[in-house]
Amino acid sequence: MAKTNIYLFANWKMYLGMAESEKLSKDLVKFSKKLPKKIKMAVFPSALSSTAVVKNLKKTPIAVGAQNIYFEDKGGFTGEVSAAMYKDIGSKYALVGHSERRHLFHETNHEIRMKMEGALSIGLMPVLCVGETAQESAYEPVWAISKGLGVQEQGKHCDATEANRVHGFIKKTVLALTKDLEPIILFGGSVRPNTAAEYLKQSNIDGILVGAASTHLDSWKDIVHNAC
C-alpha cells in the first residue's frame, strides 16, 4: 500500500558551518517548490545556524529541528540551548538521545526522558533515537552510522528487511504502551541515494534520518527523488 506520508529528515550534525548552512537552506527553497505533499522534510542544523535556517525556510514546507535540547527553559546552564528557545525561533522538531549524544557525551536514559518531557511540554515534537551497538546485537544499527562525510566513511549497510523487522517490533512495543498513538518510525544509518528507496519500500519504515548524505545538495536531491 502506498504511504500517505514519507518523512525525510536531514541531520546536518556538526558538518556544516554557518555560511554552508545558509547556502544549503537557500538552495533547498527552490527545490522545495517541487516537493510532493506526501514528503515531510525537515532539516536539523547546528544550534548556531538554526535561526538563519528557520528564516530561510519560513515560506517553504520544510521544517527545522534541533539536534539536541536542554529540558529546563532558562537558567544557569552554560552552553545549553533549551527546547523553549528552539520553539521560540520556529523549530518544530528536536532529536532526543541520538547515539552520538549517548556515546560521545554520555547522555543517560534519565536525561533523555527529561528531554522528551521538556520538548513535549512546550510543543516541540521529539524525535527519540534508539539503537544498538554491534556488540549489543539488538537494534538501531549504530554500527551503520557514517563516521564522516566521504563515501568511504560509510558505516556497514543494514539490510532493509532486517531494519523493517526491528521497526515492526518497535512499533508494536510503542503501540502497546500508548494504545491510540501510532508511532512514526524512521530508519537511520548510512542511508545513501542508492539505498533510500529500498528502506522506504518496507512496510514499517515511515521515513529516514540521514546524516552525511544530507549535507550535499546533490545527494540529498537524489535521496528525495528516489523516495518519491
Ligand code: PGA
Ligand atoms: P549517517 O547518520 O547517515 O551519516 O550514517 C545517520 C544518523 O546519525 O542517524
